[in-house]
Amino acid sequence: MDTAERAAADSPADDGAARLMKLFEAHRLTPTQRRIAHCLVRRAADAPFLSSVEVAELAGVSQPSVTRFAVALGYDGYPALRKHLREVVPPGTAQGAPADSYNEYQEAVHAEIENLRHLAALLADPGPVARAGTLLAASRPLLVLGLRAASAQAGGFAYFAAKVHPDVRLIDEGGTMLADRVDAAVRAGATALLCFALPRHPREVVDALAYAKAAGLTVITVADSTFAPVAAHSDLLLPAAVGTGLAFDTACSPMLLGRVLLEAMCDGLPDAQARLEEFDARAAARSLFVE
Structure with missing residues (x-):
C-alpha cells in the first residue's frame, strides 16, 4: 500500500463508514433495512445529522421503514439510533472527507473475495x-x-452429482410431500442427506432436518454460519459465509464449497471417472453440446 492509499484507508470518513458497517453487520436485516444501512454507510459523514424523513428519501423507502430499521438494531426508535451514530462516527468527517476507495458494487465483490479467503x-x-x-x-x-x-445451490450440486452418483434425489420444494420423499428415500436405502441452508432460514428447513434425523439419516449441512438455526439438527455442519453487502445475499462461498464436496464425493466413488467418460461419450454421440 503506497502513502496515498494508506492515507485514504486511515481517513476519518473511512473510519466512520467502517464503524457503521460493523454496527449493521452484527444484525440480520431485511432487504429494505439493508438498503437503509447502505445509504447510511455511503453518507457516513452526514448520517448522525439526518432526520428519519431525510434518510427515507435518500434510501427510497418509507419513513416507518426507517423507524423499523432502528428498532431492528435494538433502539427505541430512530432518534436513539441517531444519538448513537453521533458517538460512533468520529468528529471532523462532515466536510471535505475523501470518497471511499470503492463504490457499493465493488465493496460487495471485495466482501465475497474475503468470504472465499475465509x-x-x-x-x-x-x-x-x-x-x-x-x-x-x-x-x-x-x-x-x-x-x-x-434451492439454486442444491440444484447445482444435484445436477453434477447425478453424473457420478447412481441415485441422487433433489428436494427443492417444501410442503407436506417433503416428509413423504424422505421416507421413500430411507426405505430405498438412503443413509445421508445433504442440505444447503442459507438466510433467511425457512422454518420448514429446520423441521425437515429434524424429521430426517429422526428417520435415521446422517445430516450434512452447508450453512452460512456454525450458529445457524439448522446447526442443532446437523451431524456435520460446514460453514460458508454469505455476502450481505447488497440488498439480497450473495452465495459464492456456499456454491464453491458445494463443488468441493462434489470433488470429495467423487474420491469416494471408485467408478466416478468411468461414469463421467460414459456421459461424455453419449453426449458426443447425441451432439448434446455445441463445440
Whole structure:
C-alpha cells in the first residue's frame, strides 16, 4: 500500500463508514433495512445529522421503514439510533472527507473475495469435507435438500452429482410431500442427506432436518454460519459465509464449497471417472453440446 492509499484507508470518513458497517453487520436485516444501512454507510459523514424523513428519501423507502430499521438494531426508535451514530462516527468527517476507495458494487465483490479467503483457510483442515464426501458417496439414494434461497445451490450440486452418483434425489420444494420423499428415500436405502441452508432460514428447513434425523439419516449441512438455526439438527455442519453487502445475499462461498464436496464425493466413488467418460461419450454421440 503506497502513502496515498494508506492515507485514504486511515481517513476519518473511512473510519466512520467502517464503524457503521460493523454496527449493521452484527444484525440480520431485511432487504429494505439493508438498503437503509447502505445509504447510511455511503453518507457516513452526514448520517448522525439526518432526520428519519431525510434518510427515507435518500434510501427510497418509507419513513416507518426507517423507524423499523432502528428498532431492528435494538433502539427505541430512530432518534436513539441517531444519538448513537453521533458517538460512533468520529468528529471532523462532515466536510471535505475523501470518497471511499470503492463504490457499493465493488465493496460487495471485495466482501465475497474475503468470504472465499475465509473458506480457503477453513479448508486447510480437509478432514470434515473428506468425511462428508465419504458419507455422501455411500448413501444410495442420496438426498439433496435446498429450499427458497438455497434451492439454486442444491440444484447445482444435484445436477453434477447425478453424473457420478447412481441415485441422487433433489428436494427443492417444501410442503407436506417433503416428509413423504424422505421416507421413500430411507426405505430405498438412503443413509445421508445433504442440505444447503442459507438466510433467511425457512422454518420448514429446520423441521425437515429434524424429521430426517429422526428417520435415521446422517445430516450434512452447508450453512452460512456454525450458529445457524439448522446447526442443532446437523451431524456435520460446514460453514460458508454469505455476502450481505447488497440488498439480497450473495452465495459464492456456499456454491464453491458445494463443488468441493462434489470433488470429495467423487474420491469416494471408485467408478466416478468411468461414469463421467460414459456421459461424455453419449453426449458426443447425441451432439448434446455445441463445440
